[in-house]
Amino acid sequence: MTRPSGRSPDQLRELRITRQYTIHAEGSVLVEFGNTKVLCTASVEEKVPGFMKGKGEGWVTAEYGMLPRATHTRGDREAARGKQSGRTQEIQRLIGRSLRAVTNLKALGERQITLDCDVLQADGGTRCASITGACVALHDAVNSLVAAGKLKVSPLQDFVAAVSVGIVDGQPVLDLDYDEDSSCDTDMNVVITGSGGIVEIQGTAEGTPFTRAELDALVDLASKGIAEIVAAQKSALAA
Amino acid sequence: MTRPSGRSPDQLRELRITRQYTIHAEGSVLVEFGNTKVLCTASVEEKVPGFMKGKGEGWVTAEYGMLPRATHTRGDREAARGKQSGRTQEIQRLIGRSLRAVTNLKALGERQITLDCDVLQADGGTRCASITGACVALHDAVNSLVAAGKLKVSPLQDFVAAVSVGIVDGQPVLDLDYDEDSSCDTDMNVVITGSGGIVEIQGTAEGTPFTRAELDALVDLASKGIAEIVAAQKSALAA
Amino acid sequence: MTRPSGRSPDQLRELRITRQYTIHAEGSVLVEFGNTKVLCTASVEEKVPGFMKGKGEGWVTAEYGMLPRATHTRGDREAARGKQSGRTQEIQRLIGRSLRAVTNLKALGERQITLDCDVLQADGGTRCASITGACVALHDAVNSLVAAGKLKVSPLQDFVAAVSVGIVDGQPVLDLDYDEDSSCDTDMNVVITGSGGIVEIQGTAEGTPFTRAELDALVDLASKGIAEIVAAQKSALAA
């Protein structure tokens, strides 16, 4: 089997992580998985949402959006339609949960960090790219709090990244682009920490259900990919 | 370890499936997993939504709701608030995908079946109960089309059911009730067909990430539980 | 004239009132007028809405909903459409007013009781069934406050119930089912207390206006019916 992109089954797309992409946010990262480009900003606010008040803890949350022409054909602008789609809400809940899994909310103190993940260009895997870029932006925002003396140590306990895997024509492949994503039988998004703990696993059979053996192969592939992605996150932050 | 309910780790709650619970719908099932009670109705309409028009195929979709006082404390009525929560949309998309995985949409013809899953009483696992009950209601609705001569054979290729599994105090357990659900570290919903194919797997670490070994144990437990649930579905339909 | 159901003109449908139908609410009643089935729950909250704050009084309010397939053909889910219809709002305002008419709000203290009336199955007369069932659920909720020592005496001054009456083919009839409701000329909903006081009267001529004599006959019929319904409420509470 040859992938449309010429990649081998276990090969990631070219991954680029650009920090300080915009100037106002406490963390601002452009993450690119091949042609998928997502701008992830981290905004610190010295207050927490209503349901967290008085607990002495912080909160990390996310919002997700896609520019109308990030895709092949123009999609509706959610602000104009007057509501976010179910898909958008599902994705932003996933991003938030993934980042909270590596954050010590008590150590963050009574402040909120909002990760805005806006897709400038889409070619599959936007939610995984969002988690990956948002993690780096979150590190930058938290480090700025430490540098400013507002925090003694970083409340971030680990890195976290995500990748999609799927079965295309019977073959498990890593990091699906749009062409593969639209034609695959099974699509799985996996979120794993730097130390290898699984945070989220979301697999869906689009047509034929998948077997236990396929599940195992997909999780193996995702683990391998995420190890490479976390290395890239660390290297970007060290730059 | 003792579970609050006294169940063994791999024991389902008492499962009851009552067909023809209401009189108007083509399929109407009250499904009970212990104290969780969901009314699942299947409604047949001789038309398809806009995006399916002219394809010569049918569509199966789902809507989910919870009565305001299905829970310990009263929740907002979504109709009064003017929008469905992200959680509601996530659940109804999951139910729809699960049922379409066992339906031959071409064989259904240009008609839509809507599964309404309304939670009358909640005690954990409402989305899994919904999928389980909706599958039976869908069978009833499709059988009524066959009986009426509108379909020659049933477009349903299999059964499908769901169950939640989780790690509570380090122990993998099957079919979490509300008490366990609120205290567990890892929560996973698994959707599997009658022939054992995996349709959906959605696992989330609420606190500590989970290991590969724990993932394996949870999937084993879910597979065992779903085999029992599918047996109950078949027995209910045979009654 | 024969009624489609074979009932005599002044005969109610079979009335069933089941208390403690669900487990979480302070009052939970399934009320059935023939095939019309409404689940009425009463939820007590130790706070009042903004416009009642600081008055030293309580509040009783209601919300009404209908499951999408409670009816012959599936109706839109109001939560999905994003707003409640004018009909829904009219009904829930009527239920709230009717219950407040028998409640001493001062004696209730600064707390709110919300009556949720959700129609599981509809066959005409759902608003009247809602008032009737909600009254019993309200009694249960208030009695639980008395039992818990939060109230010394019940702030409920009376019972209240409702019934529809109408003119079908020139004949005044009691407690219309769906078939009669859709074909009748004049439709009237009457809300009366246990001691016979009129709380609400809402009569509408669908086609030909009605005469003063017909108005009198309809109110007579409603009074007779409500006396029987209140007896059933009292008997259910005594059980």
Add this chain to the structure above:
Amino acid sequence: MTRPSGRSPDQLRELRITRQYTIHAEGSVLVEFGNTKVLCTASVEEKVPGFMKGKGEGWVTAEYGMLPRATHTRGDREAARGKQSGRTQEIQRLIGRSLRAVTNLKALGERQITLDCDVLQADGGTRCASITGACVALHDAVNSLVAAGKLKVSPLQDFVAAVSVGIVDGQPVLDLDYDEDSSCDTDMNVVITGSGGIVEIQGTAEGTPFTRAELDALVDLASKGIAEIVAAQKSALAA
């Protein structure tokens, strides 16, 4: 008892009906019941709403609004809040039903007439004033269709008007102004045709329920008042 306005119990406020109040609408009436002023316009459109298509009949409907400062203190603008209140919807449904009760929809042909009733100044009884003024605007609109040769005869079978009655300090009174309306025990709106047929009766006990004898007295009072109002409508149309 003396009424705040000095009127006798069965005396209407000064009633003024001004036709052709604005220039664009097919019917345009300013109706004044004392200080209550409502602008009622009738707009003819050569199409019917979706649910009436293909029936060979017309439709008459109404919309109701209140300018934010029509009242003592400024109310929210419903367009700014983004939704119409339950009260607004209840009123516009009532106006529509009342006018359809005197219209032969078949004779109207496949066209819609919309009555917009906008309260410029409120002092109680705005829904009754709306029905009264809208009836005259509807006559003007229909007469313009007859004059234009689009209709051979008027599809209006009668006049229709409305008035409020209530029990204030134990005394039944006619045509309540705002002061009486806010303090009365029982409030009733009655809609009656020119030939004396009852179209709508909506009575509510705000505090103590009302007796059968009080109901009778109120309907008598309303009948008397409406006879005078219909005379004023006819006289305005003859001018």
Add this chain to the structure above:
Amino acid sequence: MTRPSGRSPDQLRELRITRQYTIHAEGSVLVEFGNTKVLCTASVEEKVPGFMKGKGEGWVTAEYGMLPRATHTRGDREAARGKQSGRTQEIQRLIGRSLRAVTNLKALGERQITLDCDVLQADGGTRCASITGACVALHDAVNSLVAAGKLKVSPLQDFVAAVSVGIVDGQPVLDLDYDEDSSCDTDMNVVITGSGGIVEIQGTAEGTPFTRAELDALVDLASKGIAEIVAAQKSALAA
């Protein structure tokens, strides 16, 4: 060139300003530019919006609406559609800014004045009429505060009025009515104070762009017209 109305190019329509048009508002003005009729009310509230709290200043804001049948053909009711159009929001922002330009917000104290401008009948120039009438209503409201001893001196520093100008068939004309407005190439709304200072200028080329010379001619024309309008405002307030 002859204008459809027979006016000379620099001639305003007949301008009428009627104060105390309704009874409840602190300022209530019906302003008429020919057939354009707008009811402008000023409502005083002893509180400011959230973003102005604690600044020791007041706020002046505006809302704008058009009755559905103010126009040749019936328009949607914004309250029924559930949102205000972009045009409505643009206009009410313009009215608010124009009035704040002549108000000393500090001298107003911590209170808000809301100007509601509701178009009863439209024939072009409704936003200019709104500004013109709202200025008079604002003067009345502020004078009532002074009369009541709540303010020592009026915080209004000047008058402000608005007029539309445009190029019709190559000719600059003043105060366009609907016919001219729909056919003109360039349309400009100008807001000028009593002392001649420009507050707002909004010019739009509908077809061919306009030249600098045309811009100059239009501003000249507007200045002349506004001087006459301000004289009328002063004369109305002196009456």
Add this chain to the structure above:
Amino acid sequence: MTRPSGRSPDQLRELRITRQYTIHAEGSVLVEFGNTKVLCTASVEEKVPGFMKGKGEGWVTAEYGMLPRATHTRGDREAARGKQSGRTQEIQRLIGRSLRAVTNLKALGERQITLDCDVLQADGGTRCASITGACVALHDAVNSLVAAGKLKVSPLQDFVAAVSVGIVDGQPVLDLDYDEDSSCDTDMNVVITGSGGIVEIQGTAEGTPFTRAELDALVDLASKGIAEIVAAQKSALAA
């Protein structure tokens, strides 16, 4: 006077126009006025909106958005809030009108081009940058239609660009950045074509009204600036 940026009063910020910034859209331009960065995409659809159907003409429209953290402090996401602000709607209407002013809609044929202007980073002048960038994206989209043989000649009759001017500390200055914009007395946005025709002029006095002489100076300044901007647009398209 020294400007905060060190620019001379009539000096533009550094202007960069990058074409083909993203890959899917028919035109995709990143426009930068100093630190203000707007992504402008042009999307061609072979259909027109309802109100343009059957006229044999095309339509050009625009939508505008700002990423939540494009600004110094995070703003609400309009999609999450469920509606676009009045400011957003005002801006997108302005962009659309400006582009239609240089487009021959008849020559475009029955197709729609939507310009999405999304602000990635804001430092004042985002609406002017949007118009400037959108014009280039529109040229690219139209040229692609010509290249594909769908249009014989370009329906674009000219270039169009916009710039803000204002009076800061009594001095007219060109192309305000955020610091100047927040402190200026008068703010004006001017839209001018390549051949010098004025398309839009929108001036607002934030505090003191401005004089006729100031208006003249501002228009002079804007004309000079736009000539430079149009030169940059042409040079970008020639590249």
